Amino acid sequence: xxxxxCVLVRMHPSSFRSEFGDQMISIFDEITAMCRGGAALCLDxxxxxxxxxxxxxxxxxxxxxxxxxxGFIFALPLRLPRxxxxxxxxxxxxxxxxxxxxxxxxxxxxxxxxxxxxxxxxSHALHRRRASAQRHVRCAxxx
Amino acid sequence: xxxxxxxxxxxxxxxxxxxxxxxxxxxxxxHGYGIMLEAASQSHGKYKPGPGTLxxxxxxxxxxxxIEASRRAEPDEDxxxxxxxxxALGRRVxxxxxxxxxxxxxxxxxxxxPAGARTF
Numbered sequence: 320x321x322x323x324x325c326v327l328v329r330m331h332p333s334s335f336r337s338e339f340g341d342q343m344i345s346i347f348d349e350i351t352a353m354c355r356g357g358a359a360l361c362l363d364x365x366x367x368x369x370x371x372x373x374x375x376x377x378x379x380x381x382x383x384x385x386x387x388x389x390g391f392i393f394a395l396p397l398r399l400p401r402x403x404x405x406x407x408x409x410x411x412x413x414x415x416x417x418x419x420x421x422x423x424x425x426x427x428x429x430x431x432x433x434x435x436x437x438x439x440x441x442s443h444a445l446h447r448r449r450a451s452a453q454r455h456v457r458c459a460x461x462x
Numbered sequence: 463x464x465x466x467x468x469x470x471x472x473x474x475x476x477x478x479x480x481x482x483x484x485x486x487x488x489x490x491x492x493h494g495y496g497i498m499l500e501a502a503s504q505s506h507g508k509y510k511p512g513p514g515t516l517x518x519x520x521x522x523x524x525x526x527x528x529i530e531a532s533r534r535a536e537p538d539e540d541x542x543x544x545x546x547x548x549x550a551l552g553r554r555v556x557x558x559x560x561x562x563x564x565x566x567x568x569x570x571x572x573x574x575x576p577a578g579a580r581t582f
Contacts, residue, residue: 339494339517345542346495346513360512367514375518 320357321347327364331371332442376442385434389427473526476559479511479519484528484548484556491532491547494520520546528552 324347328340343364351357373379476484479501486492486500494516502510511519523529529552535543548556 335517335521338521339513341542342494342544343513343517345540346498349495349540363512363514367512367518370514370518 320351320361324357324361324364327361327368330368332376335371335375378438378442381438381442382435385438386431389431389434392430470555470558473528473555474559474562476555477519478509479515480523480528481556481559482509482511483516483519483523484552487529487546487548488553488556491545493535493543493545495543497546523552526551528555 325344328336328343331340347357347360350360482501482504483497485504486497492500494513497520498511498513498516520529524531524546527549529546529548532545532547534545535541
C-alpha cells in the first residue's frame with residue numbers, strides 16, 4: 320500500500336506536496352506500523368488529491384469555463400448554415416449530417432483537450448512558482 | 463461574556479475539522495498525527511480525520527492566521543514531523559464559536575424540554 324500512497328501524495332499540487340507531503344507519508348508510516356488501515360488512508364489521499372486539484376487550485380472553474388467556451392465556439396458553426404440560405408442552395412443539407420457531427424465532435428474534443436492540458440500545465444507552473452516564493456520567505460524568516 | 467466582533471464573525475461557524483483542530487491545539491502545540499489522535503479522543507472516536515483532510519484544513523487555518531507552524535521535530539523523533547500551534551486570533555475565533563455553540567445548546571435544551579417541565 321505504501322508505494323500507492325506515495326504516488327497519490329506525489330500527484331498533489333506541488334505547493335501542497337512540498338509543504339505537507341512528507342508529513343502525510345510520515346503519518347501513513349506511523350499508522351500502518353501499529354495497525355492496518357492502509358486502504359482507508361489511500362482512499363483519504365485519493366479524495367484529497369481530487370479536492371486539491373479541483374477546488375484549491377481553481378482548476379474546476381478553469382476547466383468548466385474552457386469547456387463552455389469551446390462548446391460555444393464549436394456549436395456556432397453547427398447552427399449557422401440554417402441561417403444562410405445560399406449554403407442550402409449550393410449543396411442540399413442532408414436530414415442527419417452524422418459525418419459532419421462526428422468530425423466536429425472530434426475537433427471539439429481535441430480543442431477541449433488542448434485547453435485542459437494547457438490549463439493544467441499553466442496551473443502547475445503557477446503553483447511551483449508560488450511554492451518557491453514561499454520557500455524563499457520561510458528561509459528569510461529563519462535567517 | 464464574549465461577543466463575536468465582525469472580524470471574528472467572518473470565520474464563523476467553524477467547520478467540524480477546523481473546530482477539532484483548534485481544540486486540539488488549544489492546550490499545547492502538536493504535530494499532525496498528534497492532532498489526529500487528539501481530535502479522535504475529544505470526539506470519543508466519532509471523528510477521525512485522515513491526513514488529507516487534516517492538512518487541507520491546516521493549510522486553510524494557516525492562511526487565515528489561526529494557527530502557525532512552530533518548530534521542527536526533536537532529534538529523537540521522526541524528522542518529517544512539524545509542530546503547529548494556535549495563534550491569538552485562532553484562540554479568539556475558537557472562543558467565539560464555543561460561545562455560539564453554547565447558545566445553540568441552551569436554545570435546543572429549552573425547546574426539547576418535555577411539555578410538562580416547561581415553565582411559563
